[in-house]
Amino acid sequence: MSSVPELLAPAGDMLSLKAAVENGADAVYLGVKKLSARAYASNFSLDELEQVIDYAHLRGVKVYITVNTLIKDAEFAEAAETLQSIAAYGADAVIVQDIGLLSFLREFLPELPVHASTQMTVHNTESVRLLEDVGVKRIVLARELPLEAIRSIHDNTHAELEIFIHGALCICYSGQCLLSSIIGGRSGNRGYCAQPCRKQYALMKNGKEVDVKGNFLLSPKDLNTAEILPQIIEAGVSSLKIEGRMKRPEYVAGVVSIYRQLLDRYAADPTRYFVSEEELRTLEQLFNRGFTHAYLSGKPRIELMDHDMPHNRGVLVGTVIGHSGGGCVSLKLSGSLNVGDGIGFSSEGTGENVTRMFYESRPITSAGKGMIVDLLLSNPVSAGTQVYRTSDSSLIKSMERSFTSQMPVRKVPVRLKLTAVKGKNLEMSLEDHNNNVVRMVSEYIVQPSQKNPTTEKDMEKQLLKLGNTVFYPVSLEILSDPDIFVPIRELNNIRNSAVQEMEKIRIIKWKRIFEDFIFSLPSYLEDNTGTPFLSVSVNTLDGLLCAADEGAGVIYYGDENFRSHTKATLKEAHDITCRTGCRIYLTTPSIVWDKEMDELHLLIREALGIGFHGVLVGNLGVLRVVQQLGCNFIIDYPLNVFNNRSCSFFHRAGSEAVTLSPELAMGQVSSLSRYGNVECVVHGNLKLMDIESCIVGSLLGGKNDACCMPCRDNTFAIKDEKGFEFPLLMDEHCRTHIFNSRELCLLDDVTSFVKAGVFRFRIEARYMDAQKVRLVVAAYKKSIGQCISKQAISYISCRDISGKYTKGHYFRGVL
Template identity: 80%
Template sequence: MSHVPELLAPAGDMLSLKAAVENGADAVYLGVKKLSARAYASNFSVDELEQAIDYAHLRGVRVYVTVNTLIKDAEFAEAAETLQTIAAYGADAVIVQDIGLLSFLREFLPELSVHASTQMTVHNTESVRLLEGMGVKRIVLARELSLGAIRSIRNRTQTELEIFIHGALCICYSGQCLFSSMVGGRSGNRGYCAQPCRKQYVLKKNGEEVNVKGNFLLSPKDLNTAEILPQIIEAGVSSLKIEGRMKRPEYVAGVVNIYRSLLDRYATDPAGYFVSEDESRTLEQLFNRGFTHAYLSGDPRLELMDHDVPYNRGVLVGTTVSGRSGRGYVSLKLSGPLNIGDGIGFSYKGMGENVTNMFYKGKSITSAGKGMVVDLFLSNPISAGTQVYRTSDISLLRSMERSFNSQKPARRVSVRIELTAVKGKNLKICLEDSDNNIVKVISGYIVQASQKNPTTEINIKKQLLKLGNTVFYPASLEVRSDLDIFVPVKELNNLRNSAVQEMEKVRIKKWKRTFENFTLSSPPYRGEKTGKPLLSVSVNTLDNLLCAADEGADLIYFGDENFRSYTKATLKEAYDIAVVAGCRIYLATPSIVWDKELDELNSLIQEALKIGFCGVLVGNLGVLREVQQLGHNFIIDHNLNVFNNRSVLFYHRAGAEAVSLSPELTLEQVSSLGTYGTVECMIHGNPKLMVIENCIVGSLLGGENDTCCIPCRDGKFLIKDEKGFEFPLLMDEHCRTHIFNSRELCLLDDISSFIKAGVFRFRIEARYMDAQKVRLVVASYKNRIHQLISEQRTSHLSCRDISDRYTKGHYFRGVL
C-alpha cells in the first residue's frame, strides 16, 4: 500500500467531532472559545476541551487546537493559562497565527507542538525555514500556492506541510485582510470576519459603471480536490485539511467519509484511482458554491470565481412547468429524486424553503423520482421555467447522522487478548492494542477444578469476545488454560470489563502532561518612550519621493509590489534625492513574494544597499529571513500583524530597527507597546484591505481564453458596495489585485495624542497619491509636528483641509 497523508477534519462542536472521528478522520482541529479564528463557530469551552481530547485519543485520533488569532496584551495572561491547560489535557498541537504567542510557546511550553496557521501567510521557502528554525512542527501553507510551488518547498525544507483540500476559500491571502474590520469593526485576523467577499459590488472603470455578469465580484467557488488527490499526495504534504468548523455535523461526516474512501482507494491502488459519480454528487449535495481546484492546478483565471452565487447552490432537481405570482401550488418536472423534508432553492436567487407536501396525479406522496411531474405548495412566487435546486437532501443527512449517532461505534481500536486460567492460580488477562499499550489485570478469583460442567475454551472465548459498544474489537484471542477448570461467567465478564476500562484509561492518560503553575508577567520594558518624532513616507515614484523629501520627510520607504520596474539607475536617483534632502531611505519590499520572485528581489535589495540605502522595509517572513541571513538593517512592515508586546520584542530581538504596528490596534494599545521597542504607526494614507492572487478585473473583462487580454492597464478601476462606498483596485505586474479602503486614513488632528502615547515614528502611505497631494500631506504633518515640539501654533490645517473623505481607522474605536 502507498503512504497517504493525514486526513484532518474540522470540529466546531462535539457532534461534529464525533462525525469526523466515526467517518475516518486521522486528526481533528477544533477551537477554544475566544482564541479561535472561527469565533462564530460553537467552539469548546476549556472544560469541554478535555472531554473532546479524551474522546479522540481513545479512538486513536489526534487533536489540534486552534489558537490562531491575534492576541491583545490584555488577553495574554488568559491565553497563556489556557494554553497550559490545553497542553495538560494532552492536545497534540496548537495552531498559531500570532508571532508573539508563538515565541512565548517555544520559550515557556516547549512540550506543546506548534503548527503555523495559514493566517501567517506562509507562501515561500524562506518563510518555512524561518519558522522551522523556531521549532514549528508544521506549516499550514497559503491557499494560493500551486502544486509545483508546494512540491518545491517540500523538497527544500524538513517541516511538515499542510494544505486545504475541500471547503470554502478566502479570496484574500489569509492574514492580509483588513476589509472586514475597516468596514464593520470585525477583524478577520481575530476570528470575527463579516465576510465582505460574499457581498454584492458594482465594477466601475474611470468613474463609470461597467456591465458585467453577476454582482458577487469577490466571491470564490468552494475548493474540491477529489479529482486531483493523487497529485496532491505525490507533492509530499503531510496533512490534508477540510475546511468547515462552522458547518453542520452531517456535512463533516459526509465530506470526511468520502475523502477517507478516496485516500484508502489510492493507498490500495494508486494507478487505479477514481472518483465515482455518487461520490461527486454527494460532495456537491452536501454544500457547494460551485467547485474549483483553486490555485493547486495553476492559474484558475475564470474557474476560481462565481459572480452569481455566494451561497450553497445545491443540485439541480427540476424545472417548473407552471408557476404562481404568490403562495400556492406549482408543477415541477423532476430531473432527479425529491423527498418530503428536502430543502430547495430557485435559479440561484437566494430564496428557498423545505418541501412539506408533494402530490403526484392528485395523490399525496413522500418521494418522487426523475421524470415525474409533481405538484408542490410553495411560499415563494415562482414563474414557469424556473430551475429548482435541491439544497439539502433529507435522506443523505439522515444517513450521515446515523454514521455518528449509533450506539455501536464505527471507529474501533484493535486489541489482542490473552487469558490465562491455571488451576489454583488467579485468573489473568492481558490486552495489547495496536499502539503497543499493554494492560494486565489479575482477578481475585482463583481458578477451580471443575466438579460438574467444565468451562471450555469455547465458553471463555464467547465471553471475552463480547466487547459490545466499547471502542475495541478483538484482532486475536488466545486462551491458555488447564483442562477441566471452572470459571464463573461473572468472573470472566468482570475481568474483561476491568481490562477494557484500564485500557481506555491508559490510551487517554498517556497524552496528559503535568506542569508547575506559573504566573505570567509582562516582558521587561526595553526603554523609556522618548525621542524626536520622525515622519516616514512610503512612495513608489521619483516624483513623489522628491515631493516628500522637499517637504521634510525624515525617512523614505521607496518601492511597491511592482519591484521589477526599479532599475539600478532608478535606485541611484532615488538615493541621491534622499541624500541631498537629508532623508534616510529604505527599500520597501512586497507583502507577497513567491519563490520564483525571491532571487530577483534579493538582487534588487543587494543593489539598493550597495548604492547606500539604509535598509529594507520587510513585508513577509521569507524576506525577513533573507535580510537576516545577509546581516542587513530592516524595519518590520505592518503586514506582519504586530499586535502585542511579545511580537514587538520578538522582532527587535531578531534585529529590527523599528516595528510597524497593526492598523487594527487602538491608540491605548499602541501606547503600551511603545515601551517595548521602537514602534511606528500609519497615520495617513489609503489602507490596503486585501491582497488577492487572482485578477478581479481580468476575471471579469479579460476574455474567455486562457490568456487574459490585460484590461486592467486600460483605465482606473474600483468596486462599489451596496451602501455606495467605493474601493479602489490596483493590479500589479504579477496580476494580483490590491483593494484599498474607500476612505483615506487621516490623523492630522490627533498627532499630539500619539506623541503623548509615546509614539515617535509616523507613517504616511503616499504610494498612490499624486505629487501635489504628497506635498500637501507631508507638509501638513511636518508643520503639525514642528508646532507641537516648539509649542507654537501657526497653522490651522485639519483633516478636512487635506482629505475629501477620511477615517481615523481603529485608533479610537478598536476591533472585535
C-alpha cells in the first residue's frame, strides 16, 4: 500500500461534520462564530465546539479550527479567550490569516499548532521559510500555484503543505481582494465576502464596450482534480482540502466519499489508478459551475472561466421540444429524471423542482433516457431550451443516509482480550490501532460451573456485541479455564466498561490544561509625534521627477513590471532623488513566484548598490529576502496590517514603517499609530484584485495556446451593473490587476490623520500621468504645510483634483 495525503473536509454545521466523518475524511476544518472567513456559514458556538472536537477525535478524525480573518484590536481580547478554549478542548490546529494573531499564538499558546491560511497569500518558497521560522506547522498554499511550483516548494522547505483539490475558486489571490469591501463594505478578509466576482460586468476597450461571449467576466469554474490526483500526491503535499463550508451536508458526503475511494484506489496500486464515469458524473451532479484543474496543470486561459453563468450548472438531462397544454412542456430526455429533482434551464436562467411528470398522459415518478415526458412547470420555457438536473433527489437521499443512520459507518478497529480463570477476577483488555490500551478488572470472581458451563463461544458472542458503538473488533483472544461460569450480565458489564473507558482515553488525550494568562497589548511609543510628510509611489521617471520637484519626502519606485526597470533607469531615478533631497525605495510586487524571485533579488541588490535607501515589501517572501540582505524596508498594504500585534510583528522584524490596511477606519488608525511608524494610503486608485490569469486574454486573446496580446497598446476596464468602471492592468507576467473605479482622495482630511498620529501620507501615483502627479503632490504638500502651521485652509478640494472620488473606509469601516 502506498501512503496518501490527509483528506480534509469542510464542516459548516453539525450535519456536515457527520457527513464528512462518516464518508471517510481524515480531518475536518470548521469555524467558530465571529472568527471565520465564512461568516455566513452556520459555524459553531464555543459551547458546541468541545462536543464537536470530542465527536471527531473519538472516531480518529482531526479537527482544525479556522480563525482565518483579520482581527480588529477591539476583538483581540475575546479572540484570545476563544483561542485558549479552542486549545483546551483539544483542537489539532488553528488556521490563521492574521500575522498579529499568529504572533500572539506563538507567544501565549505555543502548544497549539498553527496552519497558515490561503488568505496569507503564500505562493513562494521564501514565504514558507519565513513562516517556518516563526513556528507555523502547515501552509495552505495559494490556489494559483502549478504542481511544478508546489513540488519545488516541498523539496526546499520542511513545513507541511496543503492545497485545495475540489470546490469553488476565488478569481483573486486569497488575501488580496478588496473588491467586496470597496463596493459594499463587506470585507472578504473579514469573512463577509459579497462575491462580486459572480456579478455581471461588461468589458471596456479604450473607453468603449466590447461585445464578448458572456457577462460573468470574473466568474471561474469549480476546481475538480479527480483525474490528476496521482500527480498531486506525487508533488509531496500533506493534505488535500475540499472547499465547501457553505455547502449542504449531502454535498460534503458525496464529494468526500468519492475522493476517499480515489485515494484508497491509489494507495492500493498507483499504477492502476482510474476515475470512473459514474464518479465523475456524481461530482458533476453534486455541484458544478463547469470544472477545471485551475492552475495545477499549468496557466489556463479560457478553460478557467465560465462567462455564461455563475451558479450550479447541474447535468444535462434533456431538451424542451414543445408544449402540451395545461401549463406543461414536452421534454425529450437524454438522461434520467425523477419527481423531486431540481432542474434549471439554459436560456432563462431560472429553475424549479419537478413536482409532476407525465408519460403518455399518465403520471409517473421517474423516467429514463430517450423518453418524451411532460412536466408541469410554474414558469414558461421556450422550445429548444436545454434542461439541466441541478439536484438529483435519489442521490441526495443516498448521501443523507450515509450520515443519518443510527448505525455509524465510521468505526475504530480494536483488539479484545478476556481472561477468565477460576477463583480470580474477570479481566478484559481493549486496544485500538493508536496503541491506546484499556484494562478492566471486574469485581466478579470467576466461579466453577455447577451445571451449565459458560463456553468460549458464549463469551465471544457477548464480547463482540459492539453494535452501535464506534468500535469494531479485528481480533478476540480468550484465556479461560474449562468448566467455568460467568453470567452474561458480567460479560456485558466488563465489555461496556472497557468501551466507555476507551472512549474517554481517545478524547481526553487531546485535551490541554493551561494556566490563565492575562491578555495585554504590546507596548506603544511614549512620544507619538513627528513632522508629516508625503510618500509617493510612482513607476515612471517623469512621475518621479514631478513628485520629487513638488516636495515628496519618500519615493517608492517600481511596480509589477519590475523587469522593465533596468540598472540605468534605477540610477537615473536615484540621481533625481539625490538632487531633490528625498529618499527612494524600490517597490516590490505583492505576487512574486519562485521563478521570478531570483530576478527580483538581483534588482534589489542593484538598487541598494546604486544607493536606494531600502525596499517597499509587498509579500512575505520578499520580507525574508530583505531581512537576509540586512537592508532598510517598509511594509506595504498587501500584507494586511490590521491590528497592534501585526504592527508590532513587522516592527520587530526590522521594518522602518508599516502601511496600514486600507480597510481600517480612522479610530483604528489612531490606535495603531501608537505602535510605531505607520503610513496610510490617502490618494490614488487602490488595487482591488491580483489575478494570476489574464482576463482580457481569456476574452480576446484567441483560442490558440499563444495569446495574440490584445492588452498591448490598449486600455481596458470592466464596467459593473451600476455603470462603475474598474481599470485593468495586465503586467509582464500576464497577471491582471483590477483598480478601483473611484480615486481615493483624503485631501480634505489631512488634519484628521495628523490628529490620529499619522505622519506618513502615501499617494498611489503609479499609472497616473506626470502632470496629474505634480498636481496631486503639490495639493497635499500645501495641505500638510497649512496643517503644520495651523494656517487657514485654502487649497483645492478633492473634487478639483479627482472629480468623482471616494474616501474609502476611513470614515465608515468594514464588516
